[in-house]
Amino acid sequence: WLSMMYPRLLLARQLLRDDGVIFVSIDDNEVHHLRMIMNEIFGEENFVANLVWEGGLKNDSRFVSESHDYILCYTKNKELVSSSQTIWRTRKEGIDEIYKKVEELKQIFGEDFDHISSELRSWYKQIGKNHPAWWHRHYDHVDKRGVFFPGDISWPGGGGPQYQVIHPTTGKPVKNPKRGWVYPKPEKMQQAILEERVFFDKDEKSVPKLKRYLHETEGQVLPSVIYKDRRASMKNLRQIFGGLDIFENPKDVDVITKLLEATTDEFDIILDFFAGSCTTAHAVLAQNREDGGRRQFIMVQLPEPTPPDSPARQAGFATIAEIGKERIRRVIRKMKEENNGQLPLPAAGGAPPLPMGFRVFKLTRSHFRPWAPLPPEGAARLDDLFAQSPLLEGWTPEGLRTEILLLEGFPLDSRLTPLSETFPENTVWRIHHPDVGHELFLCLDAALHASTVSRLLAGDLLRREDLFICLDSALTDEAKLRLEDRLRLKVI
Numbered sequence: 001w002l003s004m005m006y007p008r009l010l011l012a013r014q015l016l017r018d019d020g021v022i023f024v025s026i027d028d029n030e031v032h033h034l035r036m037i038m039n040e041i042f043g044e045e046n047f048v049a050n051l052v053w054e055g056g057l058k059n060d061s062r063f064v065s066e067s068h069d070y071i072l073c074y075t076k077n078k079e080l081v082s083s084s085q086t087i088w089r090t091r092k093e094g095i096d097e098i099y100k101k102v103e104e105l106k107q108i109f110g111e112d113f114d115h116i117s118s119e120l121r122s123w124y125k126q127i128g129k130n131h132p133a134w135w136h137r138h139y140d141h142v143d144k145r146g147v148f149f150p151g152d153i154s155w156p157g158g159g160g161p162q163y164q165v166i167h168p169t170t171g172k173p174v175k176n177p178k179r180g181w182v183y184p185k186p187e188k189m190q191q192a193i194l195e196e197r198v199f200f201d202k203d204e205k206s207v208p209k210l211k212r213y214l215h216e217t218e219g220q221v222l223p224s225v226i227y228k229d230r231r232a233s234m235k236n237l238r239q240i241f242g243g244l245d246i247f248e249n250p251k252d253v254d255v256i257t258k259l260l261e262a263t264t265d266e267f268d269i270i271l272d273f274f275a276g277s278c279t280t281a282h283a284v285l286a287q288n289r290e291d292g293g294r295r296q297f298i299m300v301q302l303p304e305p306t307p308p309d310s311p312a313r314q315a316g317f318a319t320i321a322e323i324g325k326e327r328i329r330r331v332i333r334k335m336k337e338e339n340n341g342q343l344p345l346p347a348a349g350g351a352p353p354l355p356m357g358f359r360v361f362k363l364t365r366s367h368f369r370p371w372a373p374l375p376p377e378g379a380a381r382l383d384d385l386f387a388q389s390p391l392l393e394g395w396t397p398e399g400l401r402t403e404i405l406l407l408e409g410f411p412l413d414s415r416l417t418p419l420s421e422t423f424p425e426n427t428v429w430r431i432h433h434p435d436v437g438h439e440l441f442l443c444l445d446a447a448l449h450a451s452t453v454s455r456l457l458a459g460d461l462l463r464r465e466d467l468f469i470c471l472d473s474a475l476t477d478e479a480k481l482r483l484e485d486r487l488r489l490k491v492i
Contacts, residue, residue: 001030002037008273009041015271016076019084021048021263024072025251031070038074048073051222053255055230067230071259088262089219093254094132098139098214102147116142130229139214143196150199150209154179165189167204174204182210222262228255237277240330246312247277247323256283257290266293275299278324282331285356289335296413297358299324325360332356361412367395367403389473390492397444401429404469410436422461425449438465448474453483462487 012022022042026034031050039047051071075081101123105116117140124137138149154160160180164173183189192198192210199209233252238245260283264270272280284297303319306312317323335356368390391400405414414433419441422428426449431440441462443452448470455461456468468483472491475483483489 002033005034006037006041009037012271012273013041013076018077019075019081019086021073021075021081023051023259024074025053026070026072028066028070031072034072038072042074042076046075046078048075048078049222049224051224051226053226053228053230053252055228055252071226088222090222090258090262091218092136092214092220093258094134094136095214095218097131097133098136098147101133102142105142111144113142113144120147129227135227136214139212141199141211143211145196145211145213147214148199148211151212153177153182153198153208153210155182161185163189165193165208167200168193169200169202170204172204174200175207177207222258226255226258228252233279237327240327240334241315244311244315246315246317247320250277251279253279253282253286256280257287260284260287260295261290264293264295266291266295269296269298271298271300273300275301275324276320278327281324281328281358285328285331285335289339299328303362328358332358359412361402364399367391367400397427400444401442404442405431405440408440408467408469410440423452423455426452428452438463438467441466441468443468443470443474445474446471448479450479453479457482457486459486464488 009024016022024034024038035050051073053069053071055067055069098120102116102120105119109115109119120142121137121140124134124140127134139147141148141150154177156179158179160177160182161184162176162180163186165176165181165186166172167174181189183192189198197211199211201208230252232254233250234245236253237247237250256279260270264287270280270284272278275281278299278301281297281299284295287293288295301321301324303321305319306317306323312320312323317326369388369392401416402412405412410431410433414431414436417430417432419428419430423443426443426445428441428443431442439462441456462468465488467488467490469490469492472480475491480489480491
């Protein structure tokens with residue numbers, strides 16, 4: 001286990017941005033070992049928290065129900081993150097249901113806010129602990145401004161000002177808080193009272209409270225304990241795959257979405273190098289849809305075979321990687337169906353939303369023949385050697401195109417545009433990436449048509465710094481000389 005984890009975590013640290021964060025999910029069996037590895041690789045000073053995901057009791061346990069997992073959180077440079085004034089916040093779960101319930105009660109009781117507040121408290125008791133709104137049950141009062149809870153109105157830490165505050169109904173001075181009022185001057189307090197932001201009991205014998213409105217405090221810090229029934233993640237995946245139990249113990253989409261919401265910005269890249277069923281990709285798509293972000297994901301998964309008698313194998317999934325790819329396809333398809341006819345949210349800075357889609361890359365051998373020196377007696381076969389294609393038999397344009405991309409320094413997320421209208425006689429690709437100073441034009445056809453050569457030589461398409469690559473066998477000697485004279489040319 002150590003031999004497997006150590007090099008992967010070491011590589012993960014190298015890939016991580018200086019202000020990046022890593023979450024590692026683990027159970028009780030190895031959490032102590034993982035903590036030591038993370039301290040060694042990332043540094044003990046960069047430890048942030050050990051989150052606990054409570055997933056519900058297991059009544060079939062013989063001794064103790066192990067109903068939780070751990071999520072270790074480290075940053076690459078905690079000092080840098082702290083100095084940048086970064087704050088991790090998420091929107092409170094379940095608050096939309098609270099808003100909806102209050103609106104329903106308003107339709108019944110109008111502006112009878114005492115009755116509405118009483119019914120809201122009854123509703124909290126009915127929904128139970130597993131409902132996300134239950135955790136905000138202290139927001140149990142309603143007035144014309146919204147839902148609130150009566151919070152502390154005293155000076156933080158003590159030693160605050162003491163002055164007289166009159167109860168609006170009895171006309172008598174109310175009890176002062178021992179730590180002093182939160183407002184430094186009586187005028188500030190009076191202004192808050194006029195704005196109806198101070199909550200008074202029926203008489204002056206108790207200290208007033210400060211109204212903390214839900215709509216003004218929708219953000220919350222990440223809790224160290226996350227309550228989410230783990231059965232929901234299995235149910236979610238089962239729905240995606242038409243009722244099949246296709247993958248054991250999938251991660252929860254909502255849990256990962258909360259981590260992304262708190263710690264990532266709209267244009268970040270999220271890497272999961274133990275992708276499994278690709279819950280992380282699902283979470284990235286969900287969070288982008290929620291806030292209009294343009295986050296991108298990279299999922300890495302070995303082609304680990306599924307068990308021969310498993311539901312996954314019977315459904316046609318030979319490897320775990322195939323399950324992950326199909327999950328992303330189905331999630332995207334469902335989101336597009338749900339979004340049909342709706343305008344997508346604009347991304348940060350007014351950028352258009354990122355199109356939903358993904359590319360699949362597989363680790364494989366090179367398409368080029370390995371170089372092998374000829375023995376002295378083989379010099380007579382040089383003509384045959386030069387006539388031989390440098391490419392292995394069975395090469396494909398798609399695979400070779402990707403390899404050339406990497407060899408020429410273009411990232412895998414480069415934009416590939418087929419120029420079918422410009423070059424009707426050949427398949428020519430225009431490859432662009434904002435981090436590369438030039439563009440790449442690529443044609444892997446067996447022969448380059450004369451009209452394609454003429455269009456390349458026209459001078460209005462390729463700049464001097466741009467590069468054109470094609471097969472050496474696709475060019476006549478004349479075409480090769482003309483292209484080399486006018487533009488940057490590489491041949492295979």
